[in-house]
Amino acid sequence: MSIPSFGGFGLGLRKPHYAEFLEHRIAADFLEVISENFMVDGGRPRQLLRDIRARYRVALHGVSMSVGSAEGLDCAYLARLRGLVDEIDPLFVSDHLCWTRVGGFNSHDLLPLPYTQEALAIVAANVAQAQDALGRPILIENPSTYVAFDAEMREGEFLDALCVQTGCGLLLDVNNVYVNAANHGFDPHAWLDAIPAQHVRQIHLAGHSQGVELLIDTHDQPVPPSVWDLYAHILPRLGPVATMIERDDAIPPLHELLAELGAARAIAGSVKRLAA
Amino acid sequence: MSLLALQRQFGTWLRNGDADAAPSGMRVYQNNYRASLSACLEDSFARTRAWIGEGAFEEAIIRHIHRVPPSSWTLDAYPRDFPDTLDLLYPDDPEVAELAWLELALAEAFVAPDAQRLTQADALNVDWDKAVLRFSPTLDFRRVVTNADAIWSALTSKTLPPPAVRLDSPHVLLVWRRDLISQFRLIDAREDQALALARSGLSFARLCDAIVAAEGEAEGVALAGQWLGRWLADGLLTNQTGHPEYGC
Numbered sequence: 001m002s003i004p005s006f007g008g009f010g011l012g013l014r015k016p017h018y019a020e021f022l023e024h025r026i027a028a029d030f031l032e033v034i035s036e037n038f039m040v041d042g043g044r045p046r047q048l049l050r051d052i053r054a055r056y057r058v059a060l061h062g063v064s065m066s067v068g069s070a071e072g073l074d075c076a077y078l079a080r081l082r083g084l085v086d087e088i089d090p091l092f093v094s095d096h097l098c099w100t101r102v103g104g105f106n107s108h109d110l111l112p113l114p115y116t117q118e119a120l121a122i123v124a125a126n127v128a129q130a131q132d133a134l135g136r137p138i139l140i141e142n143p144s145t146y147v148a149f150d151a152e153m154r155e156g157e158f159l160d161a162l163c164v165q166t167g168c169g170l171l172l173d174v175n176n177v178y179v180n181a182a183n184h185g186f187d188p189h190a191w192l193d194a195i196p197a198q199h200v201r202q203i204h205l206a207g208h209s210q211g212v213e214l215l216i217d218t219h220d221q222p223v224p225p226s227v228w229d230l231y232a233h234i235l236p237r238l239g240p241v242a243t244m245i246e247r248d249d250a251i252p253p254l255h256e257l258l259a260e261l262g263a264a265r266a267i268a269g270s271v272k273r274l275a276a
Numbered sequence: 277m278s279l280l281a282l283q284r285q286f287g288t289w290l291r292n293g294d295a296d297a298a299p300s301g302m303r304v305y306q307n308n309y310r311a312s313l314s315a316c317l318e319d320s321f322a323r324t325r326a327w328i329g330e331g332a333f334e335e336a337i338i339r340h341i342h343r344v345p346p347s348s349w350t351l352d353a354y355p356r357d358f359p360d361t362l363d364l365l366y367p368d369d370p371e372v373a374e375l376a377w378l379e380l381a382l383a384e385a386f387v388a389p390d391a392q393r394l395t396q397a398d399a400l401n402v403d404w405d406k407a408v409l410r411f412s413p414t415l416d417f418r419r420v421v422t423n424a425d426a427i428w429s430a431l432t433s434k435t436l437p438p439p440a441v442r443l444d445s446p447h448v449l450l451v452w453r454r455d456l457i458s459q460f461r462l463i464d465a466r467e468d469q470a471l472a473l474a475r476s477g478l479s480f481a482r483l484c485d486a487i488v489a490a491e492g493e494a495e496g497v498a499l500a501g502q503w504l505g506r507w508l509a510d511g512l513l514t515n516q517t518g519h520p521e522y523g524c
Contacts, residue, residue, distance in 0.1 A: 043388060070280035
């Protein structure tokens with residue numbers, strides 16, 4: 001089963017904006033929600049998501065699938081996510097190329113993987129299992145990482161092999177590319193040139209902060225010029241792709257995020273005109 | 277090193293590793309790990325934090341993170357053991373753990389399973405001679421010995437909280453959700469006993485018999501009617517009551 005392309009522009013659904021999204025017709029082609037926030041039994045959160053879904057397309061973006069866990073996936077988690085998928089019929093279901101869980105311990109952080117053949121085999125098996133359980137292909141996001149291990153392949157090669165072996169797609173987080181390039185010392189343009197563009201179905205645009213020693217993927221700032229530049233760089237290589245402004249902290253008024261979404265539309269429009 | 281061995285080592289380091297001796301990237305992960313758990317507990321126990329004070333709460337968080345590593349896929353599960361940590365830290369101040377439990381239970385009821393409430397109108401059509409009461413799946417309860425409920429109410433309304441006092445006798449705090457709003461109520465030992473019988477699957481007729489046996493004819497009948505009316509009004513009962521498959 002292939003993943004349909006969707007060339008829309010969306011925002012994250014965050015608590016300060018719930019009422020505006022419900023009471024007004026906001027110019028967003030889709031809303032992305034954190035899956036785990038709505039994987040509850042019932043009550044207001046689930047009702048809110050049903051109400052949102054009645055008005056907007058919704059993408060489910062998870063943080064706890066842990067596709068990199070050497071011990072395999074949590075079947076109870078998958079069953080609960082399947083319930084949400086069946087109810088919401090999302091545009092995409094996505095999670096990160098990372099692991100969060102080992103030996104009954106769940107870090108609740110997106111921890112890095114070594115790009116080795118062993119890790120690829122484990123991640124591919126887990127992604128295949130998740131797709132079987134969910135009854136649909138998923139998107140995998142390139143993570144921000146703060147340590148690097150000895151690798152047998154580049155991240156782009158790892159992602160390409162994963163997509164080919166499992167049929168999953170990519171959620172390309174452009175800010176993560178920038179953060180990793182700064183922290184690990186590589187050229188982000190070259191990284192983007194090497195990724196398997198045909199598998200990209202969604203893009204995240206976000207901001208970051210300077211930590212004591214490293215750039216931190218905080219999602220608490222506007223999209224900076226460096227990330228807009230990378231977005232404009234990769235777009236000509238992509239087909240129709242869903243672009244989303246991802247803001248998780250220091251949430252600004254909705255109109256500010258809509259202005260950023262307008263900037264993304266303008267860049268995509270100019271790239272399209274140039275290509276024509 | 278295998279991926280599994282690497283992940284075990286990484287997980288152990290996150291919990292117990294010495295940040296001073298670690299590379300900057302590992303410090304970022306350890307800081308993220310602790311910060312997300314701290315934020316989760318701060319968000320979940322705002323009133324408990326206000327009651328014991330910022331410094332004491334931060335100390336409790338540090339003890340809890342060390343004592344109880346997170347295990348669930350959802351961060352929402354992490355607060356569940358925090359009242360137990362407070363019980364250990366404040367053995368002479370039971371209102372602290374009771375207040376935390378109330379905050380936790382209200383949050384859990386908020387997202388507990390949906391169930392259609394038995395309304396006063398529905399109740400008119402129930403065959404009470406055969407009915408078995410079915411309670412909301414959101415219902416939770418705890419035996420309490422202090423006025424933690426009054427402290428919660430004062431902190432919520434931003435008025436001066438009363439001093440913590442021990443109740444004359446242990447009571448039970450009920451927490452549930454009515455429609456979309458979490459609720460709580462303090463009940464005495466007699467209502468608690470009746471509720472336990474009702475929740476055990478006893479038919480309403482047999483429940484009435486048990487209450488009459490305990491309280492006497494006149495008082496028992498009055499109490500049974502009073503409690504049923506209150507449970508209905510509170511939205512504690514679901515409309516499964518009186519269904520033939522659940523009948524006795």
